[in-house]
Amino acid sequence: MNRRLFLFTASALLFAVPTAPSLLAADEIAPGFAEASAAGVPVLVHVTAPWCEVCQAQKPVVANLVGNDDFASMKKFDIDFDSQKDVLQRLRVQTQSTMVLFKNGKEIDRSVGVSDPAEIEAFLRQAL
Template sequence: MRTFTRMAAVAGAAFVTLAAATAFAGDLRPFETKAFEAAQRAGTAIVVDVWASWCPTCAAQEPIIEKLISSPEFSSVTVFKVDFDKQKEVVQALGAQRQSTLIAFKGASETARSVGDTDAASIEALFRSALKN
């Protein structure tokens, strides 16, 4: 019985930790035009991540982005991931010349853009620009 109680306590603690982490998590989703446009109309803080599976710079950006959206400060940011190879029309419409492009928006207004940046502080500044009114 004690083993079951300990297991239940451990499982409960893990659930509370996971729930707390998810409570602050921003939204990370594949790019869909309708969802992106709805987020813009709503005035949402948005970061568009133009990435490619084969891109080492994109791979370096990924943990930085994941860390930022898991923090309370950026819990209201929605990150839309655009596949550079499969979503060419979207890439072109956004004016992205290369993969590893990050574009921040506050609603429909672009607030910052970077290409090939793997510096955590400057990516954080890009995210922060999407939060400004």
């Protein structure tokens, strides 16, 4: 009996594997994501949680960069770690304070737990 349960569970997990982020319909990430991707602008998806200290340190740094100067064309989409689990699964994000960077609709890099302003700026520059 345990063998049947194991095989059933394993096969169910095999077919429930989330789709790779590059194969997702762009509009499944967040409202406006599809339009930004189609326009070819750099896109930042920032996964945060209100209780996360690193996230709170990242927010003002990202806010000062995105939409200003060199990053004027970059679009930012905030994803709540606690309430948007479906998006986290599609993006394969496992922790808060994750930043996922897209260029021309494709993921080019991601950063987790970085709050140093210079490192965040260098990370975002990859999409320019």
